[in-house]
Amino acid sequence: MSSADVAVEVFRKLGTDDLRILHIIEAAMGKRAFVPKEQIAKYAKLPMDRVVFTLDRLNKLGLVYSMHGAYVGYTLNYAGYDCLSINAFVKAGLIDAFGQILGVGKEADVYDALTPMGTRIAVKFHRLGRISFRQTRRKRGYAAERASWLFQSRLAAEKEFHAMKLVYAHCVAVPEPLSQNRHAIAMGMIEGxxxxxxxxxxxxxxxxxxxxxxxxxxxxxxxxxxxxxxxxxxxxxxxxxxxxxxxxxxxxxxxxxxxxxxxxxxxxxxxxxxxxxxxxxxxxxxxxxxxxxxxxxxx
Ligand SMILES: Nc1ncnc2c1ncn2[C@@H]1O[C@H](COP(=O)(O)OP(=O)(O)OP(=O)(O)O)[C@@H](O)[C@H]1O
Ligand SMILES: [Mg+2]
The missing domain is CATH 1.10.510.10 (Transferase(Phosphotransferase) domain 1)
Known part of the structure; x- marks a missing residue:
């Protein structure tokens, strides 16, 4: 199962606490790849037992990855990052449901999705470093690298979206660029x-x-x-x-x-x-x- 499969499947099950904690981990990952549990609790303004319960749940759903070393810390997996971008598209009224996978590449997964009006669109999730990401999962030391792949994927999506808008404005035949969030791009669906x-x-x-x-x-x-x-x-x-x-x-x-x-x-x-x-x-x-x-x- 790809990370987007995980995200698409579990997204609807996520509640307010889950999303809030994913957001907190994301924000804090800029400074530290594995975010200490105590820091998450502080920003979440929730009692520790509720935070621990939620982190455990997110871990089981495959959205975060935990480290038990000098301290207990959490970092986002691609599936967790996917959920945050799906959430943003849903909240913006762009997406209502996800469907089939259209393409799996080395560095991207492309899904089809439905807008609230019932139009089919495509969503591309960038997955830079997917190969080394798999290897580093076994070696816990490479947390900074993992965090940086999420960031690199976001940069790739921003860059691609920018290019698509530039060329689309000049009537180059590309899928219509609709929206971009984090490492994901929503665009017109192509049959072909x-x-x-x-x-x-x-x-x-x-x-x-x-x-x-x-x-x-x-x-x-x-x-x-x-x-x-x-x-x-x-x-x-x-x-x-x-x-x-x-x-x-x-x-x-x-x-x-x-x-x-x-x-x-x-x-x-x-x-x-x-x-x-x-x-x-x-x-x-x-x-x-x-x-x-x-x-x-x-x-
Ligand atoms: N807008 C779209 N509508 C329908 N299918 C699409 C769309 N965009 C991409 N796809 C499908 O997804 C596949 C991968 O898309 P894309 O080429 O953008 O990613 P990729 O970065 O090449 O992945 P790879 O790592 O394999 O290079 C395409 O070959 C195509 O089959
Ligand atoms: Mg390609």
Whole structure:
């Protein structure tokens, strides 16, 4: 079960004390990865037995992790952090219910959710350091590192959301960015599959032109380079239109490596279309096109 599965399942069971204590641990983790029990009780303004009971419950639900060393302390797990962001989306009236998992990656889990109006949306939880996180769970000493992964994941979500808003405003084909909280982004739902999963395309050149048109608009108009573009980060829907996803590693157009990253994005796409569909395209010409140095593609 992924952390978001845990969060989605237990979220509805959480009461005021549970959420209050999760919030307190989160706030105090900025200073100290494992927050002492006494400090939690002090901020919660609750009697110690109630705090201990709640911490025990949160621990059993898999939302916090405890340390019994020089002192007894608690830190948030990803599932606990998930609950805080889900709570924020619910309170903001954005989400009513969670559904299926849409994608599990190395560094993100994507779920579908319903708004109170019944619209399906997607929620992406960033999970940086998930692999080392698993290893450090066994070694209790790495608390600071664990706390910092939550923070890094939040930065990744902020960065991705920012990029999506920039490019969306310039009509680049991306899911509509709806909201961001902590390490989670709520966005429009796409029905479709990654380009890599399509076995045949009626007109591959047309799909490639559409992707490149979007790469150009992102670069020339929004001044954004995706920087991780591949057949896995382009979704193609049933109408044969594309959407570009997964923007946390974007750079701005005047970043020192922007040209190199733009070229790499283009090369990734061209080599995929060459391999799978036998399309032979001149990469210098395509690069000139996406960089805004020529107006049309020659294929
Ligand atoms: N808005 C969306 N609507 C529907 N499905 C989505 C949406 N966004 C992402 N997905 C699904 O979730 C998968 C992972 O999303 P994304 O590429 O943004 O995360 P990731 O960071 O690549 O994860 P990884 O660690 O594997 O790289 C996508 O391949 C896609 O199947
Ligand atoms: Mg991806």
């Amino acid at each position: 599959a990654e380009l890599a999963r399509w076995r045949e395309l009626p007109d591959p050149a047309k799909v490639l032109r559409e992707i490149l048109g979007n790469v150009k608009r992102a670069y020339v108009e929004a001044r954004v380079v995706h920087a991780d573009l591949s057949e896995y980060n382009v979704i193609l829907n049933q109408d044969m239109h594309v959407l570009i996803i997964d923007w946390p590693q974007y750079v701005v157009a005047d970043h020192p490596n922007a040209q190199e990253l733009l070229r790499r994005d283009v090369e990734n796409l061209l080599s995929f279309f060459g391999r799978r569909y036998g399309l032979k395209v001149n990469s210098d010409e395509v690069h000139a096109y996406v960089a805004g140095k020529c107006v049309a593609l020659a294929f």
